[in-house]
Amino acid sequence: MKKSPPPKPTDTELAILRVLWRLGPATVRAVHAEFNRVQETGYTTVLKMLQIMTEKGLVRRDESERSHVYQPVLSEQHVQRQLVGHLLDRAFGGSAQKLVMQALASKKSSPRELAEIRRLLDKLEKEA
Amino acid sequence: MKKSPPPKPTDTELAILRVLWRLGPATVRAVHAEFNRVQETGYTTVLKMLQIMTEKGLVRRDESERSHVYQPVLSEQHVQRQLVGHLLDRAFGGSAQKLVMQALASKKSSPRELAEIRRLLDKLEKEA
DNA sequence: GCGATACTACGAATTGTTTCGTAGGTGTCA
DNA sequence: TGACACCTACGAAACAATTCGTAGTATCGC
Numbered sequence: 001m002k003k004s005p006p007p008k009p010t011d012t013e014l015a016i017l018r019v020l021w022r023l024g025p026a027t028v029r030a031v032h033a034e035f036n037r038v039q040e041t042g043y044t045t046v047l048k049m050l051q052i053m054t055e056k057g058l059v060r061r062d063e064s065e066r067s068h069v070y071q072p073v074l075s076e077q078h079v080q081r082q083l084v085g086h087l088l089d090r091a092f093g094g095s096a097q098k099l100v101m102q103a104l105a106s107k108k109s110s111p112r113e114l115a116e117i118r119r120l121l122d123k124l125e126k127e128a
Numbered sequence: 129m130k131k132s133p134p135p136k137p138t139d140t141e142l143a144i145l146r147v148l149w150r151l152g153p154a155t156v157r158a159v160h161a162e163f164n165r166v167q168e169t170g171y172t173t174v175l176k177m178l179q180i181m182t183e184k185g186l187v188r189r190d191e192s193e194r195s196h197v198y199q200p201v202l203s204e205q206h207v208q209r210q211l212v213g214h215l216l217d218r219a220f221g222g223s224a225q226k227l228v229m230q231a232l233a234s235k236k237s238s239p240r241e242l243a244e245i246r247r248l249l250d251k252l253e254k255e256a
Numbered sequence: 257g258c259g260a261t262a263c264t265a266c267g268a269a270t271t272g273t274t275t276c277g278t279a280g281g282t283g284t285c286a
Numbered sequence: 287t288g289a290c291a292c293c294t295a296c297g298a299a300a301c302a303a304t305t306c307g308t309a310g311t312a313t314c315g316c
Contacts, residue, residue, distance in 0.1 A: 010303065014218055028263080045305050047264070052303090066263065066312070077230070083219050084230045090142055091211050096231045097241035101248060102205070102212045103224045103231065111253065113225035118249055120229060121242055138273065156293085173275050175294070180273090194282075194293065 006057040006073055008086060013053055015039070016046070017072050017079065020059065025071040134185040134201055136214060141181055143167070144174070145200050145207065148187065153199040 009017060019034045020026060026034075032046040050070050053059045062069040074082075084099070092099045109117075137145060147162045148154060154162075160174040178198050181187045190197040202210075212227070220227045237245075 011218055012304070018219075018221075042306055044264090044307075048266095048305075049303095051265080068264080080219050080226070080230050081234045083215060084227065085234050087211060087215055088231065088235060090139055091146075091208050093146075094235065095241075096235040096237050097244055098208070099212065099231050100228050100245055102208050103216065103227045104248060104252060106209045106213050107216060107222065107224040109224050109252070113223075114249055114253055116225055117228055118246070120232060121246055121249075124232060124237070125239065125242055140274070170276055172277075172294090176275075176296090177273095179295080196294080 004057075008082060009053075009058055009079065012049065013058060014079075014083075016049055016053065017058065018076075020070060020072045021076045025062070025069045027067045027069055029067065031070065132185075136210060137181075137186055137207065140177065141186060142207075142211075144177055144181065145186065145204075148198060148200045149204045153190070153197045155195040155197055157195065159198065 015038075016031060016035065019031050023030060023034060028043070028047045028050060031050065032041070032043050035041060035046055050059060050061075054061045054070070057073060059070045060073050062071075072079075088094055088096060088099055143166075144159060144163065147159050151158060151162060156171070156175045156178060159178065160169070160171050163169060163174055178187060178189075182189045182198070185201060187198045188201050190199075200207075216222055216224060216227055220230075
């Protein structure tokens with residue numbers, strides 16, 4: 001009976017989740033290979049991380065084959081929202097506006113992206 | 129010679145920084161009192177945190193009085209931008225647009241705030 | 257069948273975070 | 287002056303995160 005929702009992933013865990021979102025269900029070997037393109041790490045390190053992440057409920061493990069196959073429990077969008085919500089509470093006193101302002105200021109977006117955001121604003125204002 | 133920029137604050141450190149941003153320069157006693165309105169904590173715990181944060185360069189300490197006075201090294205905006213930048217890299221592959229979308233979706237903003245964001249968009253588009 | 261290879265499990269070392277008790281010094285005031 | 291309150295420094299405990307070596311077991315190629 002593990003009901004409680006998975007905890008917020010650490011930075012390292014998030015890096016592994018990002019590999020899994022990219023690859024889809026994958027073995028330790030596959031994750032390790034992909035992970036090492038950016039970050040040199042031992043095989044058993046990745047294995048251990050995935051084992052711990054399984055205990056935490058961050059990933060699910062298929063043990064039907066000898067090489068276990070791992071996949072994320074939550075979607076990338078879901079975790080992104082979780083992390084944004086956390087940052088919102090911790091650093092911005094819950095003000096999404098302030099966070100959005102900082103995000104737009106801290107990294108230039110393309111005109112296309114800005115237009116996309118504008119479209120979302122239209123939609124939100126219509127709902128209100 | 130401590131040149132390197134202060135590290136990303138932990139959640140607890142951030143909570144203390146938020147108190148300092150609210151109060152301005154403050155003694156351990158003042159920070160402790162304010163902090164405890166939300167989170168019950170021992171006096172020496174807050175003291176130790178502030179000592180560690182001083183070593184890390186997150187806060188500056190004025191020792192000219194018997195009760196030392198602490199203040200943040202970086203502005204709230206600066207740290208907010210730092211944290212947004214970090215989240216952007218770690219969870220959003222650098223796409224500010226995706227982060228903004230999630231922020232707006234995860235917490236309803238008031239029409240006034242949406243208008244404010246729209247104004248920022250206007251400004252950014254004019255620059256481009 | 258046997259040696260090489262691949263895989264998981266486990267334990268342990270290291271490092272960082274958080275909490276708080278205790279000790280020692282300084283000031284206050286009756 | 288002596289009791290008391292307040293302040294900082296320090297060390298240690300408890301916990302979590304990260305890394306990796308070693309051991310044990312299964313599988314494959316010959």
